[in-house]
Amino acid sequence: MEKRENFGTRLGFILVSAGCAVGLGNVWKFPYICGQNGGAAFIVLYLICLAILGWPILICEYAIGRASRHSEALAFHDLEPKNTHWHRFRWFSVIGNYLLMMFYTMVAGWMINYALRMLTGNLHGLEPDQIADKFSTMLLSPVQMTIFMVVAVLLAFGVCVLGLQNGVERITKVMMILLICLMIVLAVHSLLLPNMQEGLAFYLIPDISKFAEIGYGNVLFAAMSHAFFTLSVGIGSMEIFGSYLDKSRRLTGEALSVMGLDTFVALMAGIIIIPACFAYGVQPDSGPSLLFITLPNVFNHMAGGRIWGTAFFIFMTFAALSTVIAVFENILSMTMEIFGWDRKKAVKRNIVLVILLSMPAVLGYNVLSGLQPIGVGSTIMDLEDFLVSYNLLPLGSLLAVLFCTKKNGWGWKSFLQEVDSGEGLRYPKVVYPYVRFGVPLLIIIIYIKGYYDMFAPFGTKTLVFWMCVAAAFLALIFSFTTFNRKKQ
Template identity: 80%
Template sequence: MDKRENFGTRLGFILVSAGCAVGLGNVWKFPYICGQNGGAAFIVLYLICLALLGWPILICEYAVGRASRHSTAKAFHVLEPKGTRWHRYRWFSVAGNYLLMMFYTMVCGWMINYALRMLTGNLKGKNPDEIANAFSNMLASPVQMTIFMVISVLIAFGICALGLKNGVERITKVMMLLLMCLMIVLAVHSLVLPNMREGLAFYLVPDLGKITEIGFGNVLFAAMSHAFFTLSLGIGAMEIFGSYLDKTNRLAGEAVSVTLLDTFVALTAGIIIIPACFAYGVQPDSGPSLLFITLPNVFNHMAGGDIWGAAFFVFMTFAALSTVIAVFENILSMTMEIFDWDRKTAVCRNIVLIILLSMPAILGFNVLSGIQPIGAGSTLMDLEDFIVSYNLLPLGSLLFVLFCAKKNGWGWDNFIREVDTGKGLRYPVFIKPYVRFVLPLLIIVIYIKGYYDMFSKYGTTSLIFWMCVAAVFLALIYSFASGKPKE
């Protein structure tokens, strides 16, 4: 008899899944790359790429989860044909989730830190140099960063310890609804700022001249890459929520709902940030400098800026925590299945493990700052992010697609049968050739382009070494997917 927990409501499933997908990249990366690549024209390309890349891969993860009723620790064991090697991927999935949390818990701690600073007026009245120094001093203090990282770990695991319905679903549902309310309030506020029209034009008006200048191919690749990464696909972080789903609704419609909610957050984040930057004469930038240096300066110039700044960083804290809670739930499910632990044991042991594993990223900004593993100016966090974002996410997604489409995997017929169980939107079966042949090729192209972009940024000194790493990863995925079923 199936004793696995289920979500209490469909809304709970959608909000928890979206909470996993809605990450900090939606907020500090999407607005910038959108304006950089031609505004509204980029958004149109991004939405097309989201439909062609993100949506079908998300359906694959949900289908594997719901059909197996397990996390990736055991899902492939249950569904693969006897004698094949798909189940070996579980160690990639386990590694991917832990690696992601090795730096994401630290960044979540940054959000909590700055939410408290804004709420207490710690940054109020400071000049730009003082605000920049405040961020630099935080990075230079391993004690301060460790304290806030531990706070984020304890909050998230504390919620997971309450169980799927009573903890993860109930609290994430409230958190996500508050997040969206805060976003709407902040977006409306941005639309009444002085000179906001210039910011909206930068963000939303098509700039075909810029597309021509950058090159259509580069803009298209930017849209493809962000559409691919925005849903946190490939390491089983979404598959786990499929395993908690009942058979009431078809999976294509569920994936549409989650994708639309993730897109709403990304687009609204741009409306919050871009007009505010332009209203006060600062250029939007990507990465931590936008959130922790540029925006606090903007808030200091606003009427009631301390209130708006506090609301913004509370919203950012919710966005970060929703992802941490979702990935922690996956980690707990995997370790409970692999080691046969109960939830309490898994929580206690993983609290200690995650805290210890998060320390290299923290120390990489201070004590271990001399270690620059990818290239000049890189940190240990950059290495961890590189392994997850540029390797495990795309290659894991490739494996999910191949598993669902190949004859020596789960197979197309089994996949479609699971996807179309229930009511709602039916999966368009005519795209089978696209999923079997074109989608894997696009993922490989994005994977190779990711390496090119990384070493364009950090230099090519270690390019040969890292290209060998890429070849090893590809060879491993091929070995997982190439086994023949026993007769």
């Protein structure tokens, strides 16, 4: 097995970690849910939820990684007390990372595809219905979808094969710096558009009346759930970067830096997208239609729209690939540790495996479109996203928090000692009762509410069945972690 590498610089750690956290959801989801839930008032609520939920979970993942010097494939083995079996939960991470890449590589391929379309003028001058047809045609073409998915896989693994410092850190740093520069340029351009004031007001001016209109509970849950999911915690995707950290800096401040950069990208994305939509009389929408149908139509009405459209989709490509590279690094580390492979062998075998595993999502929009696994109109990608976002991320986060706080786990004292190693901001010890009991409770609420929102539209019987499934998973987790000690 290869010697464990370290990040070359602190900036490298922050940018690579933020690159993992900065996903496509930051760009097409955050601006929409922010505007729909009260604008600036929602942003304040989101930041509070990020601090009370995302921050402690992120620190738990970093601490487990740095203390063990392993991915989650072996981290629990190293840190768990004797005669306990927390290590069996490593499969949450292994399965979760592969599942995430089974559809995320396809979506990264969409970004590369549209960056090339904008650059070559393929969408220039088209009517709105023609732009919609272009997107539909892409989805119906398994060959085109496969080609761009493979390109995304090869590009990301091409970075990872160079190693942590020479590949992942060096290239992700450049990508993230370019991404931030592109965001600033695009945001300034958006603020200079005619009639942008309405969009900016929609996005940034507090509208408390929407809290009552939508429901205070629904707004709070929207803020809480996005704060939870935005940091990519739960399947070890952030834990792996803790394992590459030295002990010169305390983890509290490092986690805050990563959260700050992730939040900056989300806020800037709203400034780029919302005023542009309103400036051209287009109502912003969520999901793929915003990026691949609405925005190309907006760019077609702009002066120099082809240039701005190309810059936007290059920025989106960087956002997607930074996440893919980060998760691939975790997959490589896990398979190297489990099977004893060197990096090159792990890359070669995982290239083939990830491409094959990504095919169901690709074919789910065309050849296998008749399969609707979680309801009418759903796709294979929707099922994969449900398994990751609604199950493995919250359950994995719950396990990480319990492992760091329970006496039959790693334990609070060991956790604190690791978090406070080095210089920087100390972890507030007084938050122990909250982290031990409050954070798990919030995760459970998000988990149960996610199931409710997913299956409530399908009727009472379907909802009751799936709520029982969710409850069974939680019962299994708690029984396993409560009585987690083998007989001597």
